Amino acid sequence: MTAWREGPIALLGADGMLGRQWQLFFSSTPGARVASLTYPTIDFERDESLSRVLDGAPRLVINCAAYTNVDQAESEPDKADRINAAAVGTLARLCRERDITLVHYSTDYVFDGQGTAPYAVDDPTNPANIYGRTKLRGEQLLQASGCDHLLIRTSWLYAPWAKNFVRTIAAAAKGKPELRVVNDQRGHPTSTASLVDITARLLDRNLRGTFHATDDGGGDQGCTWFDFATAIAAYANPSCRVLPCSTAEFPRPAARPAYSVLDLRKTIAAIGPLKPWREALAEVLPRLEP
Numbered sequence: 001m002t003a004w005r006e007g008p009i010a011l012l013g014a015d016g017m018l019g020r021q022w023q024l025f026f027s028s029t030p031g032a033r034v035a036s037l038t039y040p041t042i043d044f045e046r047d048e049s050l051s052r053v054l055d056g057a058p059r060l061v062i063n064c065a066a067y068t069n070v071d072q073a074e075s076e077p078d079k080a081d082r083i084n085a086a087a088v089g090t091l092a093r094l095c096r097e098r099d100i101t102l103v104h105y106s107t108d109y110v111f112d113g114q115g116t117a118p119y120a121v122d123d124p125t126n127p128a129n130i131y132g133r134t135k136l137r138g139e140q141l142l143q144a145s146g147c148d149h150l151l152i153r154t155s156w157l158y159a160p161w162a163k164n165f166v167r168t169i170a171a172a173a174k175g176k177p178e179l180r181v182v183n184d185q186r187g188h189p190t191s192t193a194s195l196v197d198i199t200a201r202l203l204d205r206n207l208r209g210t211f212h213a214t215d216d217g218g219g220d221q222g223c224t225w226f227d228f229a230t231a232i233a234a235y236a237n238p239s240c241r242v243l244p245c246s247t248a249e250f251p252r253p254a255a256r257p258a259y260s261v262l263d264l265r266k267t268i269a270a271i272g273p274l275k276p277w278r279e280a281l282a283e284v285l286p287r288l289e290p
């Protein structure tokens, strides 16, 4: 069932890292009626901008807008909450009132990272930082709204564009003889291309509810940022040495979960295998924007 691709669709946060990937997706979907909306036409701190957009009668809203600066959220908790939680609640209510399906993204940071086995969709949440708390409240408001929705948690997102770990490490590896990268945080990297593909496959099957969507690989242990950086630097500049270090050596304002591998079994059972992260990375590295 691919009728959803034709729209009308409202793509919110269309110029963000994930939003740009969705724009590419629709540019190769002939005849798709998609309104790509960006700040300040839509402003998650102004409810009326949301209702105006939804009065344009989309059948599906894909929400890629969010407050995503994890460290800054520690000093701007109210703003992060307005954008990641209150506005999501408003958006969900407006969608329910208009029978619109809402696709929304959340994060591995809703879990506290104290686990040692992949987090299943229904495992208890307990965010370790403000960003995670606001994203969790957004999830809860969405679920409580009664709106027809697909809620997708992802992690360690990157693309050939925008500010992300892959571009940062690739650039640093080109300019430095060695890099130190934390080796005590585990997770799953996710290419935006994979995330859009997984979302589309879930929508094709008309699935609703909560799913985890990341690249796969590494079994229950996923990989560390050090493993990930090593693979990036090997491509960008093989003579750059990547050295492991600990989180404690690089204190940051927001606590990071030590273990945040998301359990993908529900998603794989629904749509089939997911791409290994090394394969997804190999497709993105040659396409990195300077």
Ligand SMILES: NC(=O)c1ccc[n+]([C@@H]2O[C@H](COP(=O)([O-])OP(=O)(O)OC[C@H]3O[C@@H](n4cnc5c(N)ncnc54)[C@H](OP(=O)(O)O)[C@@H]3O)[C@@H](O)[C@H]2O)c1
Pocket: 013, 014, 015, 016, 017, 018, 019, 038, 039, 042, 043, 044, 045, 063, 064, 065, 066, 067, 068, 083, 105, 106, 107, 108, 135, 154, 155, 156, 157, 158, 162
């Ligand atoms: N990046 C990750 O590693 C990661 C990991 C897990 C989950 N996620 C989730 O994945 C989704 C997509 O993330 P992303 O990395 O693509 O984010 P992003 O690149 O930061 O894009 C977020 C978008 O939201 C917009 N925005 C910010 N404040 C807004 C406001 N008040 N009103 C309207 N729009 C506003 C931004 O516009 P401006 O650029 O103009 O500010 C930007 O277009 C988010 O839900 C995020 O929480 C991301």
